Amino acid sequence: IHIRMSSKNIEYLERQQTAHPDREQHLEKLRQFCKDKLWHQLTNPLLEYCHAYNFTSEELLDFHNSFLKDMETRINLLKYAQMIAIVSRAYSNSKEAIAFLTPIKERMSNKDKSAELYLHTKVAFYLLQEKSFYEAEKEFKTIQRSLILEIDIDALVYSEFYKSQAEFFYKKNNQKMFYLNALQFLAYTPEKSLTEKEKIEWSFNMGIAVLLGKDIYNITELLEKEILKSLTKTEHLWLYEVLQTFNGGKIDEFHRTLQSYQDKISSNPLLKDNLQLLETKIRLLAFVELVFSREKGNRNLPFTLIASECQVSLGEVELLVMKAMSLKLVKGEIDQVEQVVRVSWVLPRVLDNDRIANMKKRIESWSGNVDQVLKLFEGQAQELVGGHQIYYFTSSKQHF
Numbered sequence: 093i094h095i096r097m098s099s100k101n102i103e104y105l106e107r108q109q110t111a112h113p114d115r116e117q118h119l120e121k122l123r124q125f126c127k128d129k130l131w132h133q134l135t136n137p138l139l140e141y142c143h144a145y146n147f148t149s150e151e152l153l154d155f156h157n158s159f160l161k162d163m164e165t166r167i168n169l170l171k172y173a174q175m176i177a178i179v180s181r182a183y184s185n186s187k188e189a190i191a192f193l194t195p196i197k198e199r200m201s202n203k204d205k206s207a208e209l210y211l212h213t214k215v216a217f218y219l220l221q222e223k224s225f226y227e228a229e230k231e232f233k234t235i236q237r238s239l240i241l242e243i244d245i246d247a248l249v250y251s252e253f254y255k256s257q258a259e260f261f262y263k264k265n266n267q268k269m270f271y272l273n274a275l276q277f278l279a280y281t282p283e284k285s286l287t288e289k290e291k292i293e294w295s296f297n298m299g300i301a302v303l304l305g306k307d308i309y310n311i312t313e314l315l316e317k318e319i320l321k322s323l324t325k326t327e328h329l330w331l332y333e334v335l336q337t338f339n340g341g342k343i344d345e346f347h348r349t350l351q352s353y354q355d356k357i358s359s360n361p362l363l364k365d366n367l368q369l370l371e372t373k374i375r376l377l378a379f380v381e382l383v384f385s386r387e388k389g390n391r392n393l394p395f396t397l398i399a400s401e402c403q404v405s406l407g408e409v410e411l412l413v414m415k416a417m418s419l420k421l422v423k424g425e426i427d428q429v430e431q432v433v434r435v436s437w438v439l440p441r442v443l444d445n446d447r448i449a450n451m452k453k454r455i456e457s458w459s460g461n462v463d464q465v466l467k468l469f470e471g472q473a474q475e476l477v478g479g480h481q482i483y484y485f486t487s488s489k490q491h492f
Contacts, residue, residue, distance in 0.1 A: 101126050104158040118144060131166040138163070139171050142178045152182035169204035170246055177214045186218040193218075206246040209235055213252040220259055232257050251280040262297065267305035274298050275313060283319055291322040299323070299331045303338065304366055309377060309421055311339050312441060330356040338370075341378035343403050372415075375402045379412060380421050383438045391424075391435040398433060409433075 105123040109116055118141045125134035147155065156179045164172055176196055183189040197211035212235050219228035235253050239245060258273035274294060286294070299320070302311045314320060315335060323332040330353035337345040350357060350370075357363050363370070382401045383391060395409045404412055413433050416422050424435035 101159050101162055104154075115141075115145065131163075132168075134163075135167040135171050138167070139174060142175050149182040149184070152179045155179065156182075164199075169200060169207040170210060170248065173200065173204075173207040173210045174248075176211065180214065180218075186221045189218045190215055205238065205242050206244075206249050209238055209245065209249045210252060213249070213256050216256045217259075220256065220263060223263075225260070225264065228256075228260055232260065247280050251277060254280060267301040268307045271298055271301040271305055271308055271314075274301075278317055278319065286319065288322065291319040292326055292328070295320045295323050296328050296331060299328075299335050300360075300362060302335060303370060303373075304362060306369070307419065309373070309380065309419065310439060310441060311335070315339055338374060338377065341374060341376075341381040343374055343378055346374050375404060375412060376416055376419070376421060378402045379416055380439060380441075383422055383435050384441055391438075393433045393435065395431040395433070406431075 102123055105119050105126065109119045109123070112119070118137065121137050122134065122141060125131075125137065142155075156176075160172075160175055160179065163175075173196075176193065180189040180192055183192060193211055193215055197208055197215065200208035200211060212231055216228045216231035216235070219225075219231060232253070235249075239250070239253065254273045254277035258270050258277055261270040261273060274297070278294070283291075295317075298314055302308050302314060320332065320335075323329060330349075333349050334346070334353070337349050357367075379398060379402050382393065382398065386393075395406055398404075398409050398412070399406050402409075402412060410426055410428070413422075413426055417424070421439045422435050423437040424433060426433050
């Protein structure tokens with residue numbers, strides 16, 4: 093049986109060599125591995141071959157029926173699942189693609205958990221294309237339970253899970269959950285595996301989510317991602333610059349940037365209709381930056397200072413601070429009598445270079461204070477030694 097299967101596989105590859113001379117280099121390598129029955133060595137080149145060309149639907153189905161189907165018991169199952177996912181693109185109808193994937197996914201359940209979960213993410217992807225959100229959510233819950241319970245799940249599965257779930261929340265217009273899942277997707281996905289088009293698309297959608305997400309205030313993590321710089325080479329440069337000023341709560345710079353790109357803002361309905369939200373968020377971020385920039389023992393902020401830094405009237409200070417507290421950006425109390433806000437906690441920030449420099453100054457200041465206290469104790473210790481008799485004892489004698 094194995095001899096017949098190998099012969100069938102080699103015949104398929106030879107047919108492809110004749111039909112596609114431009115693929116000769118890949119196909120000859122695959123043919124040689126098949127001939128020598130070097131299945132482990134075959135795996136990676138076979139996956140590269142699947143990614144290298146734009147196959148027609150007929151070619152993909154022929155590849156599966158004449159070659160790939162026989163490899164299920166021979167090659168790495170997670171990589172086999174990746175090739176199966178590529179073959180599923182042959183079906184223009186998402187329901188047909190799901191019907192193709194489901195029995196293979198079920199077979200993987202007793203063989204390789206990573207392969208099974210990977211195919212779950214692909215089923216979820218096709219359910220999203222069908223707008224079957226309820227069924228897609230069930231798939232996500234199944235995957236999430238397994239990721240919690242199982243160990244040694246390949247990072248690729250996490251990447252595909254967060255990618256599909258981010259798309260789910262994007263379609264549901266849930267900015268916060270889209271943003272959080274997109275961050276996780278990027279954390280598990282090597283940047284080199286993304287095309288330039290994908291980098292721009294993810295950066296743009298995440299940037300808009302940051303601006304419009306009512307609960308998103310800690311955005312430095314996105315700004316530190318290298319892929320965000322892909323926006324600087326496109327018509328979306330304006331978004332990159334808006335995000336830079338937005339993150340630091342730099343109100344004046346933010347307004348200047350908006351003014352510079354007024355035509356871009358006006359042409360984006362989502363931003364145009366939410367300018368008031370942006371004004372509120374930039375002032376909340378300015379307040380958080382004001383608190384964060386001060387040492388822990390120096391966070392009693394006069395209303396006048398908050399009004400000046402956040403560009404609000406004195407009468408609006410309490411409302412701004414209460415909003416920050418309700419969003420859990422800060423904790424503390426408002427003293428209406430003394431017109432002071434006493435902050436006991438501020439939302440931890442991802443440290444960019446500016447914040448690291450600020451922290452360095454604080455540490456240096458703290459170190460100087462410690463030195464002063466140490467010198468004070470040393471001086472007091474000398475006075476105590478000079479002004480009093482010291483008694484000490486040994487086991488046999490008392491000394492004065």
